[in-house]
Amino acid sequence: MNAIKLLKEDHSELRKYFGQYKAADSDSKKHKLFKQIKEKLDVHTHIEEVIFYPAIKGHKELKDITLEGIEEHHVGDVLVREISNLTEESEKFDPKMDVLIESTEHHLMEEEGKMFPKVEEYFDEKTLEELGREMAEEEKKFTKSKQASA
Ligand SMILES: [Fe+2]
Numbered sequence: 001m002n003a004i005k006l007l008k009e010d011h012s013e014l015r016k017y018f019g020q021y022k023a024a025d026s027d028s029k030k031h032k033l034f035k036q037i038k039e040k041l042d043v044h045t046h047i048e049e050v051i052f053y054p055a056i057k058g059h060k061e062l063k064d065i066t067l068e069g070i071e072e073h074h075v076g077d078v079l080v081r082e083i084s085n086l087t088e089e090s091e092k093f094d095p096k097m098d099v100l101i102e103s104t105e106h107h108l109m110e111e112e113g114k115m116f117p118k119v120e121e122y123f124d125e126k127t128l129e130e131l132g133r134e135m136a137e138e139e140k141k142f143t144k145s146k147q148a149s150a
């Protein structure tokens with residue numbers, strides 16, 4: 001599968017969870033959605049950081065936005081870890097989730113609006129297919145190793 005298509009599909013899945021979270025009417029639904037968001041974000045940022053970003057970062061037009069993307073992943077990571085460590089009834093859960101969702105929505109928009117169009121301009125279809133294949137494979141490996149360590 002084409003790398004951009006694969007990543008955009010992940011983005012739609014994340015946006016679907018965000019929408020469900022915003023509409024959730026109970027704490028238990030929100031906590032369940034947090035787990036789904038966490039899992040998807042973990043694997044998505046992983047395949048971007050080990051395969052996609054390193055492959056595009058060498059292009060001078062893509063370097064800055066890729067470095068910014070890594071920092072945005074880091075912010076998301078910190079928030080996810082902090083939310084994971086909160087007690088079930090913590091008053092910080094909702095505000096931290098709101099910030100996580102807002103900052104991730106911003107990040108997805110930057111990738112789709114600024115990064116991906118340039119990638120499609122500078123890399124040919126064959127390279128994008130190959131990157132997509134590598135990411136799909138890495139996703140499987142990552143999910144398997146997480147299940148094994150769970
Ligand atoms: Fe990303």
Ligand SMILES: [Fe+2]
Nearest residue numbers: 007048108111
């Ligand atoms: Fe992404």
